[in-house]
Amino acid sequence: MPASSAEPQSPSQPLHPWYRVLLVLASALLLWSICTALDPAGWILGVPASLLFTWTVFSNERSRHPLRFRALPGFLLYFIFQSFRTGLDVARRALHPKREIHPGFCDYPSRLPEGVPQAVFANMITLLPGSLSWSLTEGVHKIHLLSGHPMILEELAQLESRVGELFGIEIPEELI
Amino acid sequence: MILLIWLSNLFLTLGALFFISSVTGLLRFPDTLCRMHALAKADNLALGCVILGVVLRQDEFFAVGKLFLIWGVTLLSSATSGFLLARRIRRGMQLREALKK
Numbered sequence: 001m002p003a004s005s006a007e008p009q010s011p012s013q014p015l016h017p018w019y020r021v022l023l024v025l026a027s028a029l030l031l032w033s034i035c036t037a038l039d040p041a042g043w044i045l046g047v048p049a050s051l052l053f054t055w056t057v058f059s060n061e062r063s064r065h066p067l068r069f070r071a072l073p074g075f076l077l078y079f080i081f082q083s084f085r086t087g088l089d090v091a092r093r094a095l096h097p098k099r100e101i102h103p104g105f106c107d108y109p110s111r112l113p114e115g116v117p118q119a120v121f122a123n124m125i126t127l128l129p130g131s132l133s134w135s136l137t138e139g140v141h142k143i144h145l146l147s148g149h150p151m152i153l154e155e156l157a158q159l160e161s162r163v164g165e166l167f168g169i170e171i172p173e174e175l176i
Numbered sequence: 177m178i179l180l181i182w183l184s185n186l187f188l189t190l191g192a193l194f195f196i197s198s199v200t201g202l203l204r205f206p207d208t209l210c211r212m213h214a215l216a217k218a219d220n221l222a223l224g225c226v227i228l229g230v231v232l233r234q235d236e237f238f239a240v241g242k243l244f245l246i247w248g249v250t251l252l253s254s255a256t257s258g259f260l261l262a263r264r265i266r267r268g269m270q271l272r273e274a275l276k277k
Contacts, residue, residue, distance in 0.1 A: 034241035080224075083251055087221025090213055091194055094201030103210055126216055126258040132209065134262035144209045144262065 021054060023069055028053045065117055065167040075166050082127045082159075089129035093146065104148045108141045108156050111171050112164060121163045128155050180232050187229030194222030208265050216258035220251055 028050035036042035093100045108125075112118050122141060125133035131152060135142035145152065157173055164171035201214025227247045234240050 031245070034238055034245060037238040079251070083217075083220050083224070086217045087194060087219075087224075090201060090217040091197035091221070094197045094204060094214055094218065099204055101205065101210060103207070123255040123259050126255045126262075129217075130213070132213055132216070132262055133259050134209065134266050142266075144212075146210060146213045 020066070020069070021058060024057050025050055025054045065113060065115070065169060068166060068168045071166045071168075075162060078162055079124070079127065082124075086127055086129045090146070100147065102147045104145045106143050106145060106148065106152070108143055108153070110139050110141055110160060112139075112160060112167075112169065114139060117163060117167045117169065120166070121160055124159055124163060125156065128152075128159060131156070184229045184232035187225045187232065191222045191225030191227075191229060194218050194225060198222060209262060212258060212262055212265070216254050220254055223247060223250055 029046070032042070032046040032050055036046065110118060110121060112121055118136060118139065122133045122136045125131050125141060125143060130146040130149065132144040132146075133141050134144050143156075157171075161171045161173040195218075198214050198218035201218060202211050205211045205214055224247055227243050231240050231243050234243070
């Protein structure tokens with residue numbers, strides 16, 4: 001059933017705020033340990049830097065739709081898969097003897113709420129094969145297409161649904 | 177071990193080929209926005225292949241972690257900078273049209 005973007009539904013209960021803080025702090029410490037190869041001297045800077053990072057993340061979290069950490073691994077896999085597909089598509093077009101491109105533009109009115117989810121969606125559009133987001137005005141994404149193919153709107157709707165999942169918002173994958 | 181080296185060579189060659197295709201797109205595509213597609217997309221795949229190739233030759237855990245971190249940060253920043261650059265190009269185009277009138 002299609003769900004309205006005005007009434008976001010939560011597919012699962014969000015994590016307790018303290019779990020979220022601990023998860024972000026643990027991620028920051030993990031990143032620091034990878035960068036410094038567990039050098040003991042590095043922790044003098046690493047621990048305060050990780051605490052500062054965690055504080056910055058949560059002091060700026062004014063969005064009504066916080067990130068769902070549970071949806072993050074699935075989204076990252078989708079992100080990497082799409083990057084591969086997109087890279088292959090552009091390489092094929094660039095090397096094709098007849099330069100297989102038919103540039104054009106299209107508008108896509110997003111069903112995501114304004115704020116961080118819209119911004120993430122705008123960034124992710126660039127990942128889909130042949131599409132480049134170049135403007136976002138009042139929820140309408142202006143998209144540059146390398147070659148307008150009929151499936152692009154369906155792919156955008158699927159991407160929008162994926163971004164919605166990341167923020168706990170149910171968006172149907174099909175266009176209405 | 178030899179299999180790993182061959183796999184690494186394969187990924188490094190693929191990476192080089194994708195970088196070449198990205199530069200080819202930059203030279204062959206007709207306008208700035210089309211060129212942005214080549215730069216924001218094919219480069220990511222090329223870097224991914226090169227990093228996989230280098231990872232297969234590494235035996236240190238933290239070096240592998242750092243290499244994947246480089247790839248992840250590049251993927252994220254490439255998507256964002258692609259959007260920001262495209263927006264700037266649009267403003268430039270709008271300004272040129274306004275000046276013509």
